[in-house]
Amino acid sequence: MRDVFISHSSGGDEFAMTVLETVKDGLAARKFTPLVDQHGIPPGNEWRPEIVDWLARCHCAVFLVNEKALKSDWVRREVNILLWRKALGSPLAVVPVLLGDLSTSAVKAAGLEELRPFQFARTPRGAQHDALSIADMVLQRFAELPPLLDRNDPMAAWLDTLSEYLGEARHSGRLVRAATALKLKEKHLPQLNGGCLFLAHQFLVAPPDRMEHAVDEVAPSLSTDSLKKLIACLEPTWVDAEAARGVLPGAESQPGDDLPAAEPQPQDMTVLLNARKLNTAELYIRRATCCATRGYQMKSVGGRMPTGEDQIGEQFREWEGFVWQEFFDAEDEEDRILPSDLHQRVHYLIVNARKAPTADFAESVRLLHGQFSWLVVVVTTGTELPDDRVQAAFKKPTVLKPLLNHQDEIDANQRNQRLRELPDRLVGRY
DSSP: OOEEEEEOOOTTOHHHHHHHHHHHHHHHHTTOEEEOOTTOOOTTOOOOHHHHHHHHHOSEEEEEEOHHHHTOHHHHHHHHHHHHHHHTTOOOEEEEEEOTTOOHHHHHHTTOGGGTTSOOBOOOTTSOOOHHHHHHHHHHHHHTOOOOOOOOOHHHHHHHHHHHHHGGGTTTSHHHHHHHHTTOOGGGGGGGGGOSHHHHHHHHHSOHHHHHHHHHHHGGGSOHHHHHHHHHHHGGGGSOHHHHGGGSOOGGGOOOTTSOSSSOSOSSEEEEEOOSOHHHHHHHHHHHTTTOSSSEEEEEEEOOOOOSSOHHHHHHHHHHHHHHHHHHOOOSGGGOOOOTTGGGSEEEEEEEOSSOOOHHHHHHHHHHHHHOTTEEEEEEOTTSOOOHHHHHHTSSOEEOSSOOOHHHHHHHHHHHHHHHHHHHHHTTOO
Protein backbone atom coordinates (compact mmCIF):
# COMPACT_ATOMS: atom_id res chain seq x y z
CA MET A 1 0.00 0.00 0.00
CA ARG A 2 1.26 3.48 -0.89
CA ASP A 3 1.00 6.62 1.23
CA VAL A 4 0.06 9.64 -0.90
CA PHE A 5 0.76 13.12 0.51
CA ILE A 6 -1.58 15.81 -0.83
CA SER A 7 -0.17 19.33 -0.65
CA HIS A 8 -2.78 22.07 -0.92
CA SER A 9 -3.97 25.45 0.23
CA SER A 10 -7.67 24.97 -0.46
CA GLY A 11 -9.36 26.81 2.41
CA GLY A 12 -12.03 29.12 0.99
CA ASP A 13 -11.60 27.79 -2.57
CA GLU A 14 -14.67 25.66 -3.35
CA PHE A 15 -13.28 24.36 -6.66
CA ALA A 16 -9.96 23.32 -5.10
CA MET A 17 -11.76 21.71 -2.16
CA THR A 18 -13.92 19.63 -4.50
CA VAL A 19 -10.82 18.41 -6.34
CA LEU A 20 -9.14 17.62 -3.01
CA GLU A 21 -12.06 15.63 -1.63
CA THR A 22 -12.58 13.72 -4.89
CA VAL A 23 -8.90 12.82 -5.18
CA LYS A 24 -8.74 11.81 -1.53
CA ASP A 25 -11.80 9.54 -1.79
CA GLY A 26 -10.65 8.07 -5.09
CA LEU A 27 -7.22 7.22 -3.70
CA ALA A 28 -8.75 5.53 -0.66
CA ALA A 29 -11.05 3.49 -2.93
CA ARG A 30 -7.97 2.32 -4.86
CA LYS A 31 -6.26 1.12 -1.65
CA PHE A 32 -3.91 4.11 -1.37
CA THR A 33 -3.56 5.96 1.93
CA PRO A 34 -4.17 9.70 1.38
CA LEU A 35 -2.28 11.98 3.80
CA VAL A 36 -3.96 15.37 3.84
CA ASP A 37 -4.33 18.20 6.31
CA GLN A 38 -7.93 19.31 5.90
CA HIS A 39 -7.62 22.53 7.82
CA GLY A 40 -4.57 24.09 6.18
CA ILE A 41 -1.78 25.75 8.11
CA PRO A 42 -2.09 29.43 9.03
CA PRO A 43 0.94 31.62 8.15
CA GLY A 44 3.50 31.68 10.94
CA ASN A 45 2.50 28.36 12.49
CA GLU A 46 5.30 25.95 13.24
CA TRP A 47 5.75 22.72 11.36
CA ARG A 48 3.08 20.31 12.42
CA PRO A 49 4.70 17.11 13.65
CA GLU A 50 2.29 14.85 11.75
CA ILE A 51 3.09 16.56 8.44
CA VAL A 52 6.84 16.28 9.06
CA ASP A 53 6.25 12.55 9.50
CA TRP A 54 4.17 12.35 6.32
CA LEU A 55 6.74 14.22 4.21
CA ALA A 56 9.48 11.82 5.28
CA ARG A 57 7.64 8.57 4.59
CA CYS A 58 5.13 9.12 1.76
CA HIS A 59 5.60 7.22 -1.51
CA CYS A 60 3.77 9.70 -3.75
CA ALA A 61 2.81 13.37 -3.70
CA VAL A 62 0.00 15.40 -5.28
CA PHE A 63 0.43 19.19 -5.40
CA LEU A 64 -2.86 21.06 -5.86
CA VAL A 65 -1.73 24.43 -7.18
CA ASN A 66 -4.17 27.31 -6.99
CA GLU A 67 -3.58 31.03 -6.48
CA LYS A 68 -3.46 30.61 -2.71
CA ALA A 69 -0.92 27.78 -2.91
CA LEU A 70 1.39 29.92 -5.05
CA LYS A 71 1.55 32.43 -2.17
CA SER A 72 1.99 29.85 0.59
CA ASP A 73 5.40 29.53 2.26
CA TRP A 74 4.21 26.25 3.72
CA VAL A 75 3.49 24.74 0.29
CA ARG A 76 6.92 25.89 -0.86
CA ARG A 77 8.53 24.05 2.07
CA GLU A 78 6.57 20.91 1.25
CA VAL A 79 7.72 21.09 -2.38
CA ASN A 80 11.31 21.54 -1.25
CA ILE A 81 11.33 18.58 1.14
CA LEU A 82 9.69 16.19 -1.31
CA LEU A 83 11.80 17.18 -4.31
CA TRP A 84 14.88 16.98 -2.08
CA ARG A 85 13.98 13.34 -1.43
CA LYS A 86 13.52 12.79 -5.17
CA ALA A 87 16.89 14.41 -5.96
CA LEU A 88 18.51 11.95 -3.54
CA GLY A 89 17.15 9.05 -5.57
CA SER A 90 13.90 8.25 -3.78
CA PRO A 91 11.38 6.68 -6.22
CA LEU A 92 8.83 9.31 -5.26
CA ALA A 93 5.95 9.80 -7.73
CA VAL A 94 5.02 13.49 -8.12
CA VAL A 95 1.76 14.72 -9.68
CA PRO A 96 1.29 18.51 -9.82
CA VAL A 97 -2.21 19.82 -10.62
CA LEU A 98 -2.98 23.27 -12.04
CA LEU A 99 -6.37 24.56 -10.92
CA GLY A 100 -8.48 27.24 -12.57
CA ASP A 101 -6.78 29.42 -15.18
CA LEU A 102 -3.26 29.14 -13.76
CA SER A 103 -0.40 28.58 -16.19
CA THR A 104 3.02 27.03 -15.71
CA SER A 105 4.51 30.51 -16.13
CA ALA A 106 2.62 31.54 -12.98
CA VAL A 107 4.18 28.57 -11.20
CA LYS A 108 7.63 29.77 -12.28
CA ALA A 109 6.92 33.36 -11.21
CA ALA A 110 5.89 32.14 -7.76
CA GLY A 111 9.24 30.44 -7.21
CA LEU A 112 7.95 26.87 -7.70
CA GLU A 113 9.73 26.34 -10.99
CA GLU A 114 11.01 22.94 -9.83
CA LEU A 115 7.53 21.54 -10.43
CA ARG A 116 7.56 22.51 -14.12
CA PRO A 117 9.52 19.46 -15.39
CA PHE A 118 6.69 17.23 -14.14
CA GLN A 119 3.59 16.68 -16.25
CA PHE A 120 0.76 18.78 -14.84
CA ALA A 121 -2.81 17.58 -14.64
CA ARG A 122 -4.93 20.50 -15.88
CA THR A 123 -8.07 21.46 -17.75
CA PRO A 124 -7.41 21.37 -21.53
CA ARG A 125 -7.18 24.82 -23.08
CA GLY A 126 -10.61 26.15 -24.03
CA ALA A 127 -12.50 23.54 -22.02
CA GLN A 128 -14.81 24.35 -19.13
CA HIS A 129 -13.27 23.86 -15.70
CA ASP A 130 -14.60 20.69 -14.13
CA ALA A 131 -13.31 19.54 -10.72
CA LEU A 132 -14.38 15.92 -11.27
CA SER A 133 -12.54 15.69 -14.60
CA ILE A 134 -9.36 17.12 -13.04
CA ALA A 135 -9.60 14.61 -10.19
CA ASP A 136 -10.03 11.76 -12.68
CA MET A 137 -6.83 12.83 -14.46
CA VAL A 138 -4.94 12.63 -11.17
CA LEU A 139 -6.36 9.22 -10.26
CA GLN A 140 -5.50 7.88 -13.72
CA ARG A 141 -1.84 8.77 -13.06
CA PHE A 142 -1.92 6.54 -10.00
CA ALA A 143 -3.47 3.69 -11.95
CA GLU A 144 -0.37 3.80 -14.20
CA LEU A 145 2.22 3.67 -11.38
CA PRO A 146 4.68 0.75 -11.47
CA PRO A 147 5.15 -1.45 -8.40
CA LEU A 148 7.04 0.07 -5.49
CA LEU A 149 10.78 -0.01 -6.06
CA ASP A 150 13.08 -1.51 -3.44
CA ARG A 151 15.71 1.22 -3.51
CA ASN A 152 17.74 2.84 -0.78
CA ASP A 153 16.39 6.27 0.16
CA PRO A 154 19.11 8.34 1.91
CA MET A 155 16.57 10.43 3.80
CA ALA A 156 14.84 7.30 5.13
CA ALA A 157 18.23 5.84 6.06
CA TRP A 158 19.15 9.05 7.94
CA LEU A 159 15.93 8.87 9.93
CA ASP A 160 16.40 5.17 10.65
CA THR A 161 19.91 5.88 11.96
CA LEU A 162 18.70 8.66 14.25
CA SER A 163 15.89 6.41 15.44
CA GLU A 164 18.35 3.64 16.27
CA TYR A 165 20.52 5.93 18.41
CA LEU A 166 17.51 7.40 20.20
CA GLY A 167 16.24 3.88 20.84
CA GLU A 168 18.75 3.41 23.64
CA ALA A 169 16.71 5.87 25.72
CA ARG A 170 13.38 4.18 25.06
CA HIS A 171 12.91 2.81 28.58
CA SER A 172 14.37 5.74 30.53
CA GLY A 173 11.60 8.28 30.16
CA ARG A 174 14.01 10.71 28.54
CA LEU A 175 12.35 10.46 25.13
CA VAL A 176 9.37 12.25 26.62
CA ARG A 177 11.69 14.91 28.06
CA ALA A 178 13.32 15.31 24.64
CA ALA A 179 9.90 15.56 22.99
CA THR A 180 8.94 18.27 25.48
CA ALA A 181 12.14 20.17 24.66
CA LEU A 182 11.14 19.98 20.99
CA LYS A 183 7.78 21.56 21.95
CA LEU A 184 5.73 18.55 20.90
CA LYS A 185 2.24 18.53 22.34
CA GLU A 186 0.93 15.90 24.73
CA LYS A 187 -1.19 14.31 22.00
CA HIS A 188 2.00 13.33 20.14
CA LEU A 189 3.64 11.55 23.06
CA PRO A 190 1.82 8.19 22.61
CA GLN A 191 3.54 7.88 19.21
CA LEU A 192 6.86 7.52 21.06
CA ASN A 193 5.70 4.17 22.43
CA GLY A 194 5.86 2.61 18.98
CA GLY A 195 9.49 3.52 18.42
CA CYS A 196 11.70 6.53 17.88
CA LEU A 197 11.15 7.23 14.19
CA PHE A 198 8.49 9.88 14.84
CA LEU A 199 10.82 11.68 17.24
CA ALA A 200 13.70 11.43 14.76
CA HIS A 201 11.57 13.30 12.21
CA GLN A 202 11.06 16.12 14.70
CA PHE A 203 14.79 16.41 15.47
CA LEU A 204 15.48 17.10 11.78
CA VAL A 205 13.15 20.10 11.53
CA ALA A 206 13.36 21.56 15.03
CA PRO A 207 14.83 25.05 15.52
CA PRO A 208 18.51 24.66 16.45
CA ASP A 209 18.11 25.79 20.06
CA ARG A 210 15.35 23.23 20.65
CA MET A 211 17.39 20.50 18.99
CA GLU A 212 20.32 21.25 21.31
CA HIS A 213 18.03 21.23 24.36
CA ALA A 214 16.51 17.90 23.29
CA VAL A 215 19.96 16.33 22.86
CA ASP A 216 20.88 17.51 26.37
CA GLU A 217 17.74 15.80 27.70
CA VAL A 218 18.31 12.44 26.01
CA ALA A 219 22.13 12.33 26.34
CA PRO A 220 22.41 10.75 29.83
CA SER A 221 20.59 7.63 28.63
CA LEU A 222 22.84 7.02 25.61
CA SER A 223 26.20 5.30 25.42
CA THR A 224 29.10 7.60 24.63
CA ASP A 225 29.46 6.05 21.18
CA SER A 226 25.77 6.45 20.33
CA LEU A 227 25.72 10.01 21.66
CA LYS A 228 28.69 11.01 19.50
CA LYS A 229 27.07 9.45 16.43
CA LEU A 230 23.74 11.11 17.18
CA ILE A 231 25.44 14.49 17.47
CA ALA A 232 27.30 13.94 14.19
CA CYS A 233 24.00 13.18 12.46
CA LEU A 234 22.39 16.33 13.86
CA GLU A 235 25.22 18.83 13.28
CA PRO A 236 24.06 19.84 9.78
CA THR A 237 20.36 20.18 10.61
CA TRP A 238 20.66 23.98 11.09
CA VAL A 239 21.45 24.37 7.38
CA ASP A 240 18.53 25.59 5.29
CA ALA A 241 17.27 22.53 3.43
CA GLU A 242 16.32 24.46 0.30
CA ALA A 243 19.79 25.99 0.02
CA ALA A 244 21.56 22.71 0.78
CA ARG A 245 19.67 20.89 -1.95
CA GLY A 246 21.42 23.12 -4.48
CA VAL A 247 24.65 21.13 -4.04
CA LEU A 248 22.97 17.99 -5.37
CA PRO A 249 23.14 17.07 -9.03
CA GLY A 250 19.81 16.25 -10.66
CA ALA A 251 18.01 13.07 -9.67
CA GLU A 252 19.00 11.44 -12.93
CA SER A 253 22.69 11.73 -12.04
CA GLN A 254 22.59 10.41 -8.50
CA PRO A 255 24.84 7.51 -7.53
CA GLY A 256 23.39 4.06 -7.09
CA ASP A 257 24.14 0.44 -7.84
CA ASP A 258 21.27 0.23 -10.32
CA LEU A 259 22.28 3.26 -12.41
CA PRO A 260 24.13 2.90 -15.71
CA ALA A 261 27.82 3.76 -15.63
CA ALA A 262 27.64 5.94 -18.75
CA GLU A 263 28.04 9.60 -17.78
CA PRO A 264 25.62 9.88 -14.83
CA GLN A 265 27.79 12.51 -13.16
CA PRO A 266 27.39 16.32 -13.24
CA GLN A 267 29.12 18.25 -15.98
CA ASP A 268 31.16 21.33 -14.96
CA MET A 269 29.06 21.97 -11.83
CA THR A 270 30.21 24.89 -9.66
CA VAL A 271 28.43 25.91 -6.46
CA LEU A 272 28.90 29.29 -4.74
CA LEU A 273 28.25 29.54 -0.99
CA ASN A 274 28.67 32.82 0.90
CA ALA A 275 30.36 31.19 3.90
CA ARG A 276 33.68 31.91 5.61
CA LYS A 277 34.49 28.47 6.97
CA LEU A 278 35.30 25.24 5.17
CA ASN A 279 33.34 23.17 7.65
CA THR A 280 30.21 25.18 6.80
CA ALA A 281 30.38 23.91 3.22
CA GLU A 282 30.91 20.39 4.53
CA LEU A 283 27.75 20.73 6.63
CA TYR A 284 25.78 21.90 3.58
CA ILE A 285 26.87 18.76 1.73
CA ARG A 286 26.11 16.53 4.70
CA ARG A 287 22.67 18.14 5.02
CA ALA A 288 21.96 17.69 1.33
CA THR A 289 23.09 14.05 1.27
CA CYS A 290 21.35 13.20 4.58
CA CYS A 291 24.70 12.30 6.17
CA ALA A 292 25.06 9.36 3.79
CA THR A 293 28.19 7.27 4.28
CA ARG A 294 28.28 5.96 0.72
CA GLY A 295 27.89 7.45 -2.72
CA TYR A 296 29.66 10.73 -1.92
CA GLN A 297 33.21 11.96 -1.31
CA MET A 298 34.34 15.43 -0.32
CA LYS A 299 37.76 17.00 0.08
CA SER A 300 38.73 20.56 1.04
CA VAL A 301 41.50 22.75 -0.32
CA GLY A 302 42.59 26.38 0.11
CA GLY A 303 41.80 28.92 -2.56
CA ARG A 304 44.52 31.58 -2.36
CA MET A 305 45.67 32.49 -5.85
CA PRO A 306 49.44 32.09 -6.46
CA THR A 307 51.55 35.21 -6.92
CA GLY A 308 53.58 34.08 -9.99
CA GLU A 309 53.23 35.28 -13.58
CA ASP A 310 50.92 32.41 -14.59
CA GLN A 311 48.49 32.59 -11.68
CA ILE A 312 45.63 30.83 -13.48
CA GLY A 313 47.82 27.96 -14.67
CA GLU A 314 49.56 27.56 -11.32
CA GLN A 315 46.27 27.46 -9.45
CA PHE A 316 44.82 24.91 -11.87
CA ARG A 317 47.87 22.63 -11.60
CA GLU A 318 47.81 22.86 -7.80
CA TRP A 319 44.15 21.83 -7.68
CA GLU A 320 44.64 19.15 -10.32
CA GLY A 321 47.39 17.53 -8.27
CA PHE A 322 45.25 17.78 -5.16
CA VAL A 323 42.34 15.95 -6.84
CA TRP A 324 44.56 13.11 -8.01
CA GLN A 325 46.25 12.80 -4.64
CA GLU A 326 43.31 13.18 -2.27
CA PHE A 327 40.53 11.42 -4.19
CA PHE A 328 42.57 8.68 -5.87
CA ASP A 329 45.90 8.48 -3.99
CA ALA A 330 47.68 9.04 -7.30
CA GLU A 331 50.56 11.43 -6.78
CA ASP A 332 52.75 10.03 -9.57
CA GLU A 333 51.85 10.59 -13.22
CA GLU A 334 51.87 6.85 -14.03
CA ASP A 335 49.25 6.22 -11.34
CA ARG A 336 46.78 8.79 -12.68
CA ILE A 337 44.13 6.46 -14.05
CA LEU A 338 40.51 6.98 -13.06
CA PRO A 339 38.89 4.02 -11.27
CA SER A 340 36.25 1.96 -13.04
CA ASP A 341 33.66 2.74 -10.37
CA LEU A 342 34.14 6.53 -10.62
CA HIS A 343 30.50 7.20 -11.46
CA GLN A 344 29.19 5.35 -8.43
CA ARG A 345 30.01 8.44 -6.35
CA VAL A 346 29.59 12.20 -6.47
CA HIS A 347 32.91 13.94 -5.81
CA TYR A 348 32.87 17.32 -4.03
CA LEU A 349 35.91 19.59 -3.97
CA ILE A 350 35.41 22.44 -1.47
CA VAL A 351 37.61 25.44 -2.30
CA ASN A 352 37.85 27.98 0.50
CA ALA A 353 38.27 31.34 -1.23
CA ARG A 354 37.37 33.21 2.02
CA LYS A 355 36.54 36.29 -0.05
CA ALA A 356 34.69 37.00 -3.27
CA PRO A 357 36.67 35.20 -6.01
CA THR A 358 38.03 36.95 -9.09
CA ALA A 359 37.59 36.22 -12.79
CA ASP A 360 41.06 34.57 -12.76
CA PHE A 361 39.88 32.28 -9.96
CA ALA A 362 36.82 31.37 -12.04
CA GLU A 363 39.02 30.60 -15.04
CA SER A 364 41.12 28.23 -12.92
CA VAL A 365 37.92 26.41 -11.92
CA ARG A 366 36.91 26.13 -15.58
CA LEU A 367 40.31 24.64 -16.43
CA LEU A 368 39.83 22.15 -13.60
CA HIS A 369 36.46 21.15 -15.00
CA GLY A 370 38.08 20.70 -18.37
CA GLN A 371 40.12 17.95 -16.73
CA PHE A 372 37.44 16.62 -14.35
CA SER A 373 33.97 17.44 -15.70
CA TRP A 374 32.37 15.13 -13.12
CA LEU A 375 33.76 17.11 -10.17
CA VAL A 376 31.39 19.33 -8.15
CA VAL A 377 33.40 22.38 -7.08
CA VAL A 378 31.93 24.17 -4.04
CA VAL A 379 33.48 27.62 -3.53
CA THR A 380 33.12 29.38 -0.17
CA THR A 381 33.18 33.05 -1.11
CA GLY A 382 33.27 34.73 2.30
CA THR A 383 30.34 36.87 3.33
CA GLU A 384 30.05 38.42 -0.16
CA LEU A 385 29.28 36.71 -3.44
CA PRO A 386 31.28 37.66 -6.56
CA ASP A 387 29.73 40.24 -8.88
CA ASP A 388 27.71 39.24 -11.96
CA ARG A 389 30.73 39.44 -14.26
CA VAL A 390 32.72 36.96 -12.19
CA GLN A 391 29.71 34.70 -11.72
CA ALA A 392 29.34 34.55 -15.50
CA ALA A 393 33.00 33.52 -15.77
CA PHE A 394 32.22 30.40 -13.71
CA LYS A 395 29.90 29.15 -16.49
CA LYS A 396 26.39 29.10 -14.96
CA PRO A 397 27.25 28.48 -11.30
CA THR A 398 24.67 27.41 -8.74
CA VAL A 399 24.32 30.13 -6.09
CA LEU A 400 22.96 28.63 -2.88
CA LYS A 401 19.85 30.53 -1.80
CA PRO A 402 18.54 31.69 0.54
CA LEU A 403 21.92 33.25 1.21
CA LEU A 404 23.70 32.34 4.41
CA ASN A 405 23.45 34.76 7.32
CA HIS A 406 26.94 35.26 8.77
CA GLN A 407 25.58 35.35 12.33
CA ASP A 408 23.85 32.00 11.73
CA GLU A 409 27.19 30.53 10.62
CA ILE A 410 28.91 31.76 13.80
CA ASP A 411 26.08 30.54 16.04
CA ALA A 412 26.01 27.13 14.35
CA ASN A 413 29.74 26.60 14.80
CA GLN A 414 29.53 27.46 18.49
CA ARG A 415 26.45 25.28 18.99
CA ASN A 416 28.04 22.30 17.29
CA GLN A 417 31.16 22.77 19.39
CA ARG A 418 29.03 22.60 22.54
CA LEU A 419 27.35 19.43 21.28
CA ARG A 420 30.68 17.78 20.50
CA GLU A 421 31.85 18.59 24.05
CA LEU A 422 28.69 17.13 25.61
CA PRO A 423 30.04 13.55 26.07
CA ASP A 424 32.97 14.93 28.08
CA ARG A 425 30.74 17.21 30.17
CA LEU A 426 28.58 14.23 31.13
CA VAL A 427 31.61 12.64 32.86
CA GLY A 428 32.79 15.87 34.49
CA ARG A 429 35.42 16.92 31.96
CA TYR A 430 34.98 20.58 31.04
